[in-house]
Amino acid sequence: MYLSAFLHRSEFFEITNRWLSDKLEPEDPLKITRMISYDSFAAWETLLLFINELLASLAHSPFKKTPISHKKVLKDFLCHNSHSKSDRIKSLISEYMKMPEFYYVGSPITGYIYHDHSNNLISICRIKRTRRIAEKAGRYASIHIYNEVNSLAKEILKKRTKRKILSELLLHNDYIEAEKQIMLQIRQNGIKFPVDSMRINDILGTKIIDTGYGENKLESILTSLPGISIIDKKKHSGNYNAIHYIIELKANFDYITEKFKKNSKYQHSIKSRLPNVRLNEDFAGFITTGANTIHLDLIFTTFEELVESEIGRSMHESRIFLQRQGQELYGNISLNIEYIIEYLLAVGLSPTVSIDEIPIKIWGRYLPDTLSYRIRRLYQMPEYSLIDE
Secondary structure (H helix, E strand, C coil), X not given: CEECCXXXXXXXXXXXXXXXXXXXXXXXXXXXXXXXXXXXXXXXXXXXXXXXXXXXXXXXXXXXXXXXXXXXXXXXXXXXXXXXXXXXXXXXXXXXXXXXXXXXXXXXEEEEEEEECCCCEXXXXXXXXXXXXXXXXXXXHHHHHHHHHHHXXXXXXXXXXXCCCCCHHHHHHHXXXXXXXXXXXHHHHXXXXXXXXXXXXXXEEEEEECCCCHHHHHHHHHHHCCCEEEEEEEEECXXXXXXXXXEEEECCHHHHHHHHHHCHHHHHHHHCCCCCCCHHHHHHHHHCXXXXXXXXXXXXXXXXXXXXXXXXXXXXXXXXXXXXXXXXXXXXXXXXXXXXXXXXXXXXXXXXXXXXXXXXXXXXXXXXXXXXXXXXXXXXXXXXXXXXX
């Protein structure tokens, strides 16, 4: 996966490609740990600095931010604020208040709500969770592989239909056989995904609420800020109405390094991952060895459309649920890619900096228990077993 919010995205992508081919190098766990620990911090602080600078130019009054750790905080805030509300929005809020649990309020999120002193929403931001990164990378990789598997399955079907043999079961078996042959090819020769197929631009995300100034003013301010470029723009209409930008930010290494030095809480949280490292010196030296820019996902939308995306017609969690169901179309390869990437990310977040093998192979077949068991071992957590021997 090519995480465009990471300074060391090319190196991270190279390791990902190797792991998907079951090629582990001894230094990988420590490299992954440093990239995840340091690049995530650099990306997050760059995002927060960007939002502060942008909102200082957009907002008409002072603003403050409220942390959010799960979606209930955000969804509740959307229901209790000073924004004027249409009858449609009032109806959605009324339905939500009757049974909030129906609206995925337990979904975890790491981010902030930005609002003025009257509780008018100005912006929200978040950094994508590891499970969602793994799912997205698995989906992108699956789309890349699916055509190859499907084409081979059709060749198998052609050979079989010449023998007048046709049934739903055999059609399914054709796909399984094709997938098995592709798995064998990957096992023998490895696999290398192109960057464009695996690029994930929304590790960092922010939504800016249009309070009447419009896209022209937003773009004017964006392009006037130093070190900021708009590299893509798309308009969405239908169930989901918004303008979607990919923004490139130039990293301010001096600023990021100072923020790291002052953040004793974060340093304490990563100390177990990097126990024999002088963190301040290591961080300062490391972050300048990668790229000097990061990308983020910016959504420009209205308050009403944001409410629709959280408790209305285009609810974000419902889209995720449908995407997860769609993954089943791609078979075992898709699931295995997701498992491998989630395990890779777990290695970088765990206190384990040495592993003997990559426990999931693209060509294997696994139950979810295998992944959860392997991740628990990284954290030296006990197994869920009635008997422990």
